[in-house]
Every structure is written in C-alpha cells, then in structure tokens.
Amino acid sequence: MAEPNENEQNPLDIDGSHFNADLYLERLLKCANLRQIMDKEAEVVTQSQFLQSEMQTLVYENYNKFISATETVRKMRSDFKIMQEEMNKLSENMNKITSFSAQISDSLKESGNNVSRLCGTRQLLDKLQFLFLLPSQLNKAIEEGRYGDAVHDYTHAQRVLHKYGNQPSFRSIQTECSEIIRELKRTLRDRLLNPETTASELAESVGLLRQLQEPDLSLQDTFLSCSESRLDQHLQVLSSMVESTDILEWVEKCNNMLLADLGIVISCYHDMFQEKENTNLPDFANKVMDQVFRLFEEVVRRPENIGTEILIRGLDKFFRKLQAMTEIISSESMSSKAIDAVTQCIQHKTTIQYQAIQSQFKESLMKVRQSLASKGSENPDLKDILNSLQVYLMQKIQASLLDLMAFLQNNLSFGLKTWCAHAVADNCWTVISESMINLSDMVKNMACLQGTNNNIPFELLLILAKLCLELQDNGVTTLHSHLLKLLEEAAPGLVVENKDTNSIMVHLSTAAQTALDSEVVYIGQTAAQMLRVSVLARDWLRAPEPRGPRAVCRRVVETLASADSAASQLFPTSIKQSSDSSRRTIWSRAPSSFSPINRIFSERIEVFSPAGADRAALSNGALKVALKALVECVRLRTFGRHGLQQLQVDIHYLQQRLSCMGNDERLLNALLEDALASAQLRCVDPQLMEPSIVDIICERG
Numbered sequence: 001m002a003e004p005n006e007n008e009q010n011p012l013d014i015d016g017s018h019f020n021a022d023l024y025l026e027r028l029l030k031c032a033n034l035r036q037i038m039d040k041e042a043e044v045v046t047q048s049q050f051l052q053s054e055m056q057t058l059v060y061e062n063y064n065k066f067i068s069a070t071e072t073v074r075k076m077r078s079d080f081k082i083m084q085e086e087m088n089k090l091s092e093n094m095n096k097i098t099s100f101s102a103q104i105s106d107s108l109k110e111s112g113n114n115v116s117r118l119c120g121t122r123q124l125l126d127k128l129q130f131l132f133l134l135p136s137q138l139n140k141a142i143e144e145g146r147y148g149d150a151v152h153d154y155t156h157a158q159r160v161l162h163k164y165g166n167q168p169s170f171r172s173i174q175t176e177c178s179e180i181i182r183e184l185k186r187t188l189r190d191r192l193l194n195p196e197t198t199a200s201e202l203a204e205s206v207g208l209l210r211q212l213q214e215p216d217l218s219l220q221d222t223f224l225s226c227s228e229s230r231l232d233q234h235l236q237v238l239s240s241m242v243e244s245t246d247i248l249e250w251v252e253k254c255n256n257m258l259l260a261d262l263g264i265v266i267s268c269y270h271d272m273f274q275e276k277e278n279t280n281l282p283d284f285a286n287k288v289m290d291q292v293f294r295l296f297e298e299v300v301r302r303p304e305n306i307g308t309e310i311l312i313r314g315l316d317k318f319f320r321k322l323q324a325m326t327e328i329i330s331s332e333s334m335s336s337k338a339i340d341a342v343t344q345c346i347q348h349k350t351t352i353q354y355q356a357i358q359s360q361f362k363e364s365l366m367k368v369r370q371s372l373a374s375k376g377s378e379n380p381d382l383k384d385i386l387n388s389l390q391v392y393l394m395q396k397i398q399a400s401l402l403d404l405m406a407f408l409q410n411n412l413s414f415g416l417k418t419w420c421a422h423a424v425a426d427n428c429w430t431v432i433s434e435s436m437i438n439l440s441d442m443v444k445n446m447a448c449l450q451g452t453n454n455n456i457p458f459e460l461l462l463i464l465a466k467l468c469l470e471l472q473d474n475g476v477t478t479l480h481s482h483l484l485k486l487l488e489e490a491a492p493g494l495v496v497e498n499k500d501t502n503s504i505m506v507h508l509s510t511a512a513q514t515a516l517d518s519e520v521v522y523i524g525q526t527a528a529q530m531l532r533v534s535v536l537a538r539d540w541l542r543a544p545e546p547r548g549p550r551a552v553c554r555r556v557v558e559t560l561a562s563a564d565s566a567a568s569q570l571f572p573t574s575i576k577q578s579s580d581s582s583r584r585t586i587w588s589r590a591p592s593s594f595s596p597i598n599r600i601f602s603e604r605i606e607v608f609s610p611a612g613a614d615r616a617a618l619s620n621g622a623l624k625v626a627l628k629a630l631v632e633c634v635r636l637r638t639f640g641r642h643g644l645q646q647l648q649v650d651i652h653y654l655q656q657r658l659s660c661m662g663n664d665e666r667l668l669n670a671l672l673e674d675a676l677a678s679a680q681l682r683c684v685d686p687q688l689m690e691p692s693i694v695d696i697i698c699e700r701g
Contacts, residue, residue, distance in 0.1 A: 228284065231265075234258035235291050242298050247314035250299045254292065255321045262288055263328050285329045293337060300345055306352050308403050312412065315345050320413045342414050343423045346407055350427040353400040354434040361393055361439070365460070372457040382569040386463050390470055394479070397435055401428045401483055408490040421491040425483070429499050432479045436471060436504045440511035443468060447511075447518035458519045459566045465515035466570040469613055472508040476501050516611040520618055523563040524625020527556045531626060535633040540643030541684070548697055549653035550646070557657040560622055564661045567615045619661040627654075627671035634678045641685040651676050652694045 011020035012027060028037060234257050241250055266285060322338035368385055407424050409415045443464045446456055480499060487494055534552035611621045651672045659665055680686045
C-alpha cells in the first residue's frame with residue numbers, strides 16, 4: 001500500500017496529481033540525449049491526442065444520454081395524464097356496479113330462499129330413495145363380489161335405520177338389510193376358512209367384519225388361525241423342496257412365497273388391530289419363523305450346497321429378507337435368529353472344511369503308507385515325503401481360511417458386520433485348531449495300532465512324529481499370522497483376541513511323543529523277538545564250536561541299522577565319538593564281578609523310557625529293548641562251553657556293529673556285559689576264548 005502513495009506524490013510522475021512539469025523537463029534535459037528527447041516529445045504528443053479524442057467521445061455520449069432522459073421525462077408527463085383519466089372512469093363504473101348489485105340482491109332474496117328449501121327437499125328424497133333401494137343394491141353388490149361396496153352402503157345407512165327403524169315404513173327395510181348383512185358375514189367367514197384365499201383377501205375380509213361390528217378378539221384369533229393354515233401349505237411345499245433343489249432356488253421360493261405372505265399377514269394385522277394389544281402375534285410369527293429356520297438349516301446341510309459361492313449367495317438373499325422381516329415383525333428374537341442363521345452357515349462351512357482336510361490328508365497318508373510298504377530294498381527319501389505332507393497340509397488349511405473370508409465380502413448384507421467378522425475369525429481358528437487336533441489324534445491312533453498291525457511302516461511313524469514337531473515349532477504360528485493378515489485385509493480395524501496356541505502345542509507334542517515311543521518299541525521288539533527265538537530255540541549245552549556270528553545277529557543289526565538310517569534323515573544327530581577306552585572288549589571280566597550282589601548296586605536301566613526327538617535317543621531306545629530281551633532270555637538257558645563261546649562271538653559282533661548307533665556306548669556295553677555274565681553264570685564249563693581269536697572269528701564270519 002506504500003508504493004502507490006509514493007507514486008501519487010512523486011513530482012516526476014506524469015500521471016500523478018503532484019506532477020511538476022518544469023522539474024520533469026529539467027530532469028529530462030539532464031539525463032537524456034537529443035534522440036531520446038525527440039522520442040519523448042513524439043510520445044507525449046501521441047498520448048495527448050489520444051486523451052483529447054477520448055474526452056470528445058465521453059462528451060458526445062453524455063450529451064446523447066441527456067437528450068434521451070429529457071424525452072423520457074416529457075413522455076411520462078403525457079402518460080400520467082392518460083392514466084389519471086382512466087382511473088376516474090373506473091371509479092365511476094365501480095360505483096354503478098355496486099348500486100346495481102344491491103338492487104338485484106333485494107329483488108332475488110325471496111327466490112333464493114325458495115331454491116334452498118327445494119334443494120333440502122331434493123336431498124331428503126334422495127336419502128329416502130337410497131334407503132328404499134338399499135336391499136337390492138346390497139344383494140347386487142354381494143352377487144358381483146363387491147363386498148366392500150356392500151359394507152360401505154350399509155354402514156352409511158345404518159345410523160338412519162337405527163334411528164327410524166321403529167317406523168312401519170322403515171321396519172321392513174331394516175329387517176331385510178339385517179338378513180342380507182348376516183349372510184354377508186357368513187360369506188366373509190367362509191372366505192376366511194378357504195385355503196385358497198390370499199393374504200390380502202384375508203385382510204380385506206377381516207377389515208369388513210370389523211366394520212360390521214364383529215368382536216376384535218374373535219377376529220384376531222380367526223385371522224391368525226386362517227393365516228397359519230395358509231402358511232403351513234407354504235411350509236409343506238418348502239419342505240418337499242429341501243431334497244430336490246439347491247439353496248438359491250429354495251431361498252427364492254421362501255422369500256417370494258412364505259415370507260412375503262407372512263409380511264402381508266403381519267402388516268394387515270397391525271393395520272386392522274393397531275389400537276389393540278398384539279398378544280398373539282409374536283408367538284405366531286416366532287412359530288412360523290422357527291420352522292423356516294429349521295428347513296433352512298436342512299437345506300444348508302445338503303451336500304449339493306457345500307460350495308462357498310452358492311451358499312453365500314443364498315445366505316445373502318435370505319438374510320436381506322430377514323432384515324426386512326425384522327422391521328415388520330418387531331420381534332427382539334428375530335434379529336438374533338437372523339444372525340444365528342449366518343453364524344450357523346459359517347460354522348457348517350467350517351466343519352466341512354476341516355473334515356475335508358482330514359479326509360484328504362488321510363488319503364495322502366494312505367498313499368505314503370503304500371509307497372513305504374512297497375519300497376523293497378530301496379531307501380525312500382523321508383525328508384522329501386515329510387516336506388510334501390507338510391506343504392500339502394499347510395496349503396489345504398490356508399485355502400480353507402481364504403474360502404471362509406468370502407463371508408466378509410463388502411457387497412454382502414452381513415459382510416461388513418462386526419459380529420460376522422468375529423464369527424469368521426473364530427471359525428477360521430477352529431479350522432486351524434481342529435485340523436491340528438485331528439492330525440494329533442490320527443497320529444496317536446496309528447501309533448497305538450502299530451503294536452497290533454505290523455502293516456504300518458515304522459518310517460511313517462517317524463515322518464508323522466517329525467511333522468507334529470515341525471507344526472508345533474513353526475506351523476501353528478505361521479497359520480495364526482496368516483489368519484491375522486487375511487482378517488486385516490478383509491475387515492480392516494477388526495480387533496481380534498489372541499488365540500491360545502498352548503493346547504494345540506500340547507496335542508502335537510503328545511502325538512509326536514506317542515509316535516516316537518511306538519516306533520522305538522516296534523523296532524526294539526522286532527529285534528528282541530528275533531533274539532528271543534534264536535536263544536530259546538537253541539540247545540546251548542550241545543552247541544558246536546563257533547565258526548562265526550549267527551545269522552540272527554546279522555538280521556538284528558540290519559533291522560536296527562535300517563531304523564537308525566531312517567531316523568537320521570529326519571532327526572538331528574548328536575552321536576558323540578567314542579573314546580578308545582569305551583571300545584574295550586567285554587569278555588575279560590571274571591564271572592564273579594557280575595554277581596547278583598553287584599547287579600543290585602549297579603545303575604538301573606529304564607528300558608521303556610520316553611524316546612527323545614533325536615537320532616541317538618531313538619537308537620538307544622531300540623537297543624535297550626532288544627538287548628534287554630537278550631539278557632532275560634540268556635538267564636533262562638543253560639550253556640555248555642561251546643555254547644558260551646558262541647554267545648561270546650555273537651556279543652562281540654553286536655558290539656562292533658551297534659557301537660555306531662546311539663550315543664551311549666556305556667549303555668550298550670552294560671547290556672552286552674550283563675548278557676555274557678549271565679551266560680557265564682549259567683554255564684557248566686565257563687571258559688571264554690581269547691579276544692584275538694574272537695576278533696578273527698568275527699572278521700572271518
């Protein structure tokens with residue numbers, strides 16, 4: 001704002017009010033050359049001519065406006081004079097019209113009174129004519145099915161008939177009309193009882209009976225009873241459609257037929273008896289809707305409706321109709337039942353999902369079991385089988401979770417509801433938990449059957465045990481994180497409670513331990529059975545001089561080595577390198593060192609202790625079972641010298657081959673020493689061979 005003020009007060013500004021021509025000219029002569037001065041002169045002359053031309057134009061325009069204004073004023077003066085003359089004439093004419101109107105009113109006053117009396121007489125005659133023609137009009141309207149017109153005419157004339165019905169001229173009319181109306185009431189009641197009558201016709205009949213002064217309580221019961229019989233027919237039709245149609249067709253039929261009629265019945269009931277207490281209506285509506293929900297549940301459970309898309313489309317249409325019905329029925333339980341219908345569908349879909357996962361996983365296990373049973377001499381890649389099963393199970397569960405997220409689509413009437421999101425979240429977790437628990441139960445059952453059904457490969461138990469441990473460590477957490485991610489995408493801002501994974505972890509851990517224990521016992525008992533038969537069936541007193549280890553020892557080593565090799569593919573190895581001192585021979589002790597007194601104070605070996613999830617622990621468990629059986633069988637036999645030496649060779653062979661399995665050579669040596677010591681105690685001529693000879697025999701054998 002400061003700059004314009006400075007320009008206006010500048011004496012050198014040619015456009016300002018404080019312009020000083022002498023000072024401007026002096027400044028120009030000092031600062032400019034001749035050429036610039038001449039150009040400035042030409043510019044000033046041009047601007048002066050332009051301004052002079054504009055001033056002339058403004059003068060001419062103002063002059064023309066002044067002339068036009070003068071002519072307008074002159075014209076207005078003449079127009080006002082004409083208007084004044086017209087107004088005067090109009091005033092005179094109005095005065096004349098007023099006087100003439102007064103004269104006409106005085107002359108027609110008596111005639112107007114006569115006309116009024118005649119009109120009143122005409123109306124009275126019309127009423128009398130209506131009364132005399134009323135019976136015939138009522139009969140005609142009833143014959144033509146115009147029950148509403150008949151009731152309207154009767155109620156219109158009813159007051160006059162009640163007032164003048166005692167007079168002889170009207171008594172017959174009243175009697176005849178009463179008889180006609182009595183027949184009309186009977187007709188309307190028959191119409192109510194007719195199953196072919198529509199809901200709107202029922203409402204019309206009840207409304208007409210109410211106009212004819214029928215008791216409201218009786219009409220309420222009759223209306224609801226007739227409506228119930230009609231709705232029962234719809235329910236029978238819907239019930240017959242349950243086994244033959246899909247959910248979309250059933251819902252369309254239910255919405256357009258039963259629920260539409262129910263809405264009409266309730267609306268008409270409210271319109272007709274709005275001033276009365278609707279004591280029977282809630283029970284009536286709840287009774288009908290309970291049957292509808294029961295049929296809907298049967299439709300949902302049909303195998304043809306297990307597809308998520310068709311189930312959701314049918315459920316959405318049904319829920320939208322239920323929301324509309326909630327506003328009509330005004331029942332507190334109706335809204336909760338509609339929500340229950342959605343949650344039950346989600347729960348049903350959830351049950352189908354984890355049952356399908358269980359059945360499909362069983363089929364995969366059956367294929368794995370068959371492939372392991374028919375492997376022959378080949379060594380299958382157990383790690384690859386484990387990864388395939390784990391990936392397959394995880395993908396199936398994740399696909400089921402994604403399938404359930406379809407219930408949270410934005411275009412669904414219930415998709416954005418908080419209760420629906422919580423129901424989906426809970427049921428998704430149910431899929432995860434039930435799948436894990438079913439897997440655990442399946443593993444436990446197979447482990448229990450291992451003792452009675454030898455067709456189950458022990459490799460399968462190892463795979464299932466490792467699978468349970470992998471799911472316990474990472475699988476459940478991964479699925480839980482995946483579920484939270486899906487919920488965040490489908491229902492942003494939804495607050496979901498953290499799920500308790502401890503119980504699932506316990507199930508998986510217990511199943512894994514059961515499978516490992518069963519595998520250890522199976523391998524140990526298989527080897528123990530071979531040793532038991534070989535010991536108990538041989539005559540050790542008459543045994544020949546040993547030439548090498550017996551064939552049963554080789555089979556035992558092969559069995560234990562096969563199990564150890566399978567365990568090494570799946571479980572970590574913690575085998576420690578044995579020291580040279582642990583590889584000592586075990587036949588150098590005297591029999592007295594293994595006396596019963598020494599055994600009492602020796603460390604107790606727990607044969608059937610829980611197996612650890614480790615290759616060495618599994619091998620140790622099987623070794624304990626097998627060698628403990630060898631010890632017990634040796635104690636039941638009597639040995640000769642060659643029999644004792646044969647057992648010495650066998651034990652040395654077992655020590656050489658089994659020392660690479662497990663990580664507890666002390667345990668291995670203790671059991672083998674116990675077996676040899678027991679044989680020495682049971683031998684009639686306890687003479688052991690030299691260790692070097694035993695080594696030669698074992699190498700040669």
